[in-house]
Amino acid sequence: MMILAINPWIYDFAAYDFWLKPYGFLVLLSYLQKKGVEVDYIDCLKQVIPGKFGRGKYQSQIIQKPQILKSIPRYFKRYGITPEQLKIQLQNKNPQLILITSSMTYWYPAIVDLTKMLKKLFPSILIVLGGTYATLLPQHAQETTFSDFVFTNYSLKDFFKLLNIDYEPYELFSTLPKYENFYSDLNYVVLRTSWGCPFSCSYCAIKKLATYSIRIPIKIVLDFVIEYSKKTKDFVLYDDAFLYEQDYVKKFLNKIASLNLNINFHTPNALHLRFLDQELAYLLKKTNFINPHFGLETLNPLLQKTWGDKVNQTDIIRAVKFLKNAGYKDGEFSFYLLLGYPQQNLEELKKEIEFLHSLGAKVSLAEFSPVPETEIFQKYKESLKEPLLHNNSIFYFFDQNKLSDLWEIKNYARKLNKKFSN
Ligand code: B12
Ligand code: SF4
Incomplete structure (x- = not known):
């Protein structure tokens, strides 16, 4: 069977290749290839200006803003190649089936445009959509895009049945x-x-996306790292709970350390602070985990408890001690704090930033996105029916006349972070 597989454009106010690959889609396609399927792959995203550690800026074009976002004073863009460039890549293709992946729910208009275009070019070929958006909002995807089938992460069995x-x-x-x-x-x-992840934080949809069960055998991961260390220096972990099984991680990192590979690891999806012990901190340093990011979200003890109880103040102070003993200097590790959640007190956030800075940590402000199927989302689901409103850049829960307060706090965190590079 001949399959055409496409990673769609991103339509958004901002997008950057922050080590962004349609990981699960590539796993699925590699599995299909193992089963003898021929896969022709097109990635609509294209990096044009390289940055540090493999990251970089995407090619982009300004496009019309959807009506509901008209009041946002920023350009709306298509990130990736132009539709004309895509059409050229699609010339002479003769697929028997088209697979499309999806990521953020609020990027769905790109999938609408892509599926519309593909239906025109290949009217008799079935289009199958899967991925995060398809899993979190299957009905919306079925009704809004031009896909013939929409499969969620928990209906993959039916997808394979379709393919036989x-x-x-x-x-x-x-x-x-x-x-x-x-x-x-x-x-x-x-x-x-x-x-997957064994926790269940009230703002995160992970429980709906994957079951925490699978830890890949170390030998498979090691073989992968050894093979790709000949082609690249930068390895990016997408694990939702990398440190959770400490024995596994220690064994894995000890093996990596013994191989002297001269590679870096990056953790944009955050590590669990609570599971960091001294030995692990040494191992992270030894195996070149660059600027490890830890998930914190808030320092407010009440919110920490109600959101998932994954970390508290004692964990933070202990973890920083371990990191410093291991050789990480001030500014060489980061904590994520959430910016823009409902009823957030910005004064409190400012104090949290200052506290973390005083410990020597950089602060990454993660902009809150209300995610369908999460506990927090349930409270607002009626007003958030339109997925474009899930966009982290629009700060839905903030008084739109006071957005300058948010920018101020972002700049403040940036300024403090910069102090470490002096
Ligand atoms: C890695 C990751 C990131 C990385 C990379 C970003 C990216 N876009 O991939 C970083 C750290 C940069 C990031 C940032 C953000 N993220 Co993020 N991220 C993830 C994570 C952990 C994995 C995403 C991923 O791998 N996607 C690739 C897809 C294709 O892979 P997959 O779903 O694993 O694939 C499986 C299936 O879906 C299926 N499948 C996939 N494609 C197809 C196609 C077909 C045809 C079929 C049949 C099946 C199929 O096969 C695979 C195997 O089962 C998810 C949570 C999770 N565990 O899934 C959150 C998640 C997607 N992120 C989320 C959020 C909120 C964000 C941020 C807004 C956070 C913030 N506050 O800053 C930003 C947005 C940045 C941006 N504009 O891109 C939300 C989604 C929000 C939404 N409304 O949709 C999620 C769900 C986490 C959550 N909080 O619940 N993220
Ligand atoms: S936020 Fe992190 S710890 Fe909480 S459920 Fe999601 S992946 Fe797990």
Whole structure:
């Protein structure tokens, strides 16, 4: 069977290649290839200005803003190649089936445009949509896009039935992508050693996206790292709970350390502070975890408790001590704090930033996005029916006349972070 697989554009106010690959899609496609399927892959996203550690700026074009976002005083853009460039890439293709992946719910208009275009070019070919948006809002995806089938992460069995291919979940989730089959140049590679998270924070949809069960055998991950260390220096972990099983991680990192590979690890998806012990901190340093990011979200003890109880003040102080003992200097590790959640007190946030700065940590302000299927979302679901309103850049829960307060606090965090580079 000949499949055309497409990673769509991003339509947004901002997008940057912050080590962004459609990871699960590439796993799925690599698995299909193992089963004998021929896959022709197109990534609509294209990095044009390279940055540090493989990251970079995307090619983009300004496009019309959707009506509901008209009042936002920023350009709305299509990130990725132009539709004309895509049409050229689609010339002479003769697929039997088209697969499309999806990521953020609020990027759905790109999928509408893409599926519309594909329906015109290949009217008799079935289009199948999967991924995060398809899983969180399947009905919306079915009604709004021009896809013939929409499969959620928990209906993959039906997807394989449609293809008439064996579905072996363990084998699928232990597969790591064969990047050379999809990309001709590799600035970095993304990998997972596990899927899902054992926690259940009230703002996060992870429980609806993956079951925490699979830890990929160390040998498979090691072989992957060794192979790709010949092609790139930067390895990006997408694990939702990398440190959770400490024994596994210690074994894995000890092996990596013994191989002397001269590679870096990056953790944009955050590590769990609570599971960091002294030995792990040494191992992170030894195996070149650059600017490890830890998930904190807030320092307010009440919110910490109600949001998921994953971390508290004692954990933070202890973790910083471990990191410093291991050799991380001030400004060489970061904590995520959430910006823009309902009823947030910005004065309190400012104090939290100052406290973390005083410990030597950089602060990454993660802009809050209300995610369907989460506890927090349930309270606002009626007013958030339109997925474009989930966009982290619009700060839905903030008085739109006071957005300058948010920018002020962002600049403040930036200013403090910069002090570490002097
Ligand atoms: C890695 C990650 C990031 C990375 C990379 C970003 C990215 N866009 O991929 C970073 C750290 C940069 C990031 C940032 C953000 N993220 Co994020 N991120 C993730 C994470 C952990 C994985 C995403 C991923 O790998 N996507 C690739 C897809 C294709 O892979 P997959 O879903 O694993 O694929 C499986 C299935 O979906 C299926 N499948 C996939 N494609 C297809 C296609 C077909 C046809 C079929 C049949 C099946 C299929 O097969 C795979 C195997 O089962 C998810 C949570 C999670 N565990 O999934 C959150 C998640 C997607 N992020 C989320 C959020 C909120 C954000 C931020 C807004 C956070 C913030 N406050 O700053 C920013 C937005 C930045 C941006 N504009 O891109 C939300 C979604 C929000 C939304 N409304 O949709 C999620 C769900 C986490 C959450 N909080 O619940 N993120
Ligand atoms: S926020 Fe992090 S710890 Fe909480 S459920 Fe999501 S992935 Fe797990």
